[in-house]
Amino acid sequence: MNVTTILTIVLIILSAILITTVLLQPSKSSGFSGSIAGGAEQLFGKKRTKPYEVMLHKLTIIASIATFALATAMNFIA
Secondary structure, three states, X not given: OOHHHHHHHHHHXXXXXXXXXXXHOOOOOOHHHHHHXXXXXXXXXXXXXXXXXXXXXXXXXXXXXXXXXXXXXXXXXX
């Protein structure tokens, strides 16, 4: 196998992980009524983050950085 082929396969896997983590994250908006009440909830600290939401957020950041870095590296190789 060629190095470019291996990097392409890794890029496809990273892209699938990135898409999955973005789609699994819960929505942060509740429409117009949520925008009015949402500010008060953030101000008084009623909204708690769940551990899996934090994990998904970190995994999304890692996957996006890795995908961007690999795509940039593949561009310089080709």
